Amino acid sequence: MSIHPAVLAATIPDSITFAIAAAISVIGALGVVLSRNPVHSALMLVMTLFGVAVLFVEENAQFLAAVQVIVYAGAIVVLFLFVIMLLGVDRREVTERDPLRGQRAVALLLGILGLVEVILLAGGKWPTGAHSAAGAINVTGRSNVALLGDAVFTTYLLPFEITSALLVIAVIGAVVLARRPRQAGDREQPQIGGGDIITADVLGPDSLIRPEIEEATGSSDVHEELDKSSFERSDP
């Protein structure tokens, strides 16, 4: 298999773009882990996704880049933000104790293993690993998008359809699990979908509750108090 001419012609602008995009992705990834505030973490994740999208464009995978932004930045991280904002997880979390024991050591080990694997696979061909593509991505006169469409809807039709069936099953499963049949006379429950029952935690970055107050009282009384005081509304 011959090396794609675009790689051979990888000149200065190519390297500069790669360096900037790679730096953006790495800084974003570090930010996701190191930010104290979950919303900042989510934003850093968006930054990483954008950096990776630029790298995709650089590799001539335009469709992948667009889908990366539409699906991940546009839908998934927005959902993360929704959950963070609505369920009020945006208090500073206790990061001293891990939920799983030995989590950090294992994560570090896996990270190093992954990095070593990538370096071995790249085989010293910086910055664009040439032998990654299974075929020419650009036949003259046909765009990457058209070729991808051809491949997905002819050669790989079955895997494609199975994947879409899997997604539908996941959606239906989520709906079934979330909507347990209601009995008449059930207690009214706060519904996020209803849109107007929100706890005090939602309110903004510092969420009305200063961490020091919470530490001082050491209980969740503050929440309830604020809940009542700031959200009196006349129930019809």
Add this chain to the structure above:
Amino acid sequence: MGDPLFSNGVGLAVWIIVVVKVLLAFGFLMVSVMLMIWFERKVISDMQNRIGPNRAGPFGILQTLADGIKLFFKEDLMPDKADRFVFKLAPYLTVLPAFLIFTLVPVGGVVTIAHHVVELQVADPPMGILLLLALSSVAVYGTMLAGWSSGSKYPLLGSVRASAQMISYEAAMGLSVAAVILESHSLSTRAIVAAQAPHFWDWGVFRTGVVPFLVFFVAVTAELNRPPFDLTEGEQELVGGFHTEYSSIRFALFFLAEFMNAITMSAIMVTLFFGGPDGPGFHFVRWLWPILWFLGKTLVFLYGYVWIRAALPRLRYDQLMDLGWKRLIPLSLGWLLVIAATSINAVWGFSVLGGGIVAAGVLYQSLRVSSRRREALAMEGGLGRAGRLASHQVQLRSVPDGPGAPVVTGGGTSEGGGS
């Protein structure tokens, strides 16, 4: 195509042309936003038998400039509880997508400047119209983060509403764009325009059978939070919506983005459905006519937006969600299937159309049954607030019928699926 980074090297002339195109597009958008705000105020005034702005400049045309200068010199406030960085970031996240989407729009034909063939559009990337979807999903962040970072409750409620609305309507918008892509066999905006070229009956709106255009128009109006879908800033309910806490130049940026979006989306609609710069031209100054056609068509849509704003009352929140999820998405999905089947042959097309109509009947029946059951449950006090709201709607509707719809309990769904 390919070679997005000009790895093979580019001349100075190409650089200059690209820079000039970007600057021209930016300048054009800024000036047209200024004119658009004036236009909207003037037209609404006319419709309400008022005079409207008439002091600054001829016909008050410089009113926006005066307002802009005033906003610029106002005090810039930031709430104590605001997240400082995100608060400052959010307005830019709103403005940028609005501008970037416009770079996709082919404004005119092709001109030759100093032996370089120049397309009259800032960029024509191979992923083309997908970039529209990507950027409009990025626009959600601006709204969402503006509300959240203000650290105040009305902006937060406004931004939750806004982002839920934008995400909901994005699906319908994407599906109607897919219909256009299916007809034009390309993602590139220039190719989409070229596919609608020779006659006006080749325009996307006719080739895709009007429905995708209507869905797109409604979805875009909701996406932009324009009336009648401006629940995010319902003054009576939410003070000013997600930008309540913003002032001075940051508020101006939100305002700018709102009107820039209206212009950009009108331009996108012209591109996707009305042939872009297509139209009869004359033999002198040949490059000018496509641009004039493009501007004229865009202006029609801008007037449409203003007209809608003046004429229609705001929707209620559950009506908004019902319209998006229960009507527009099934409709555009079904129509997409019909278009796909029609492009095989007519028999397939008509059978899928028939199937779609039957499915629509079933869907309608099931929605009716579901709303009746909700009503019945609400009567017994078994539903949350959202349920009561929906049943309230049902009651309102059934008032003229007399004693109201029969209360269906438990499994009384025997009338489902009648088609």
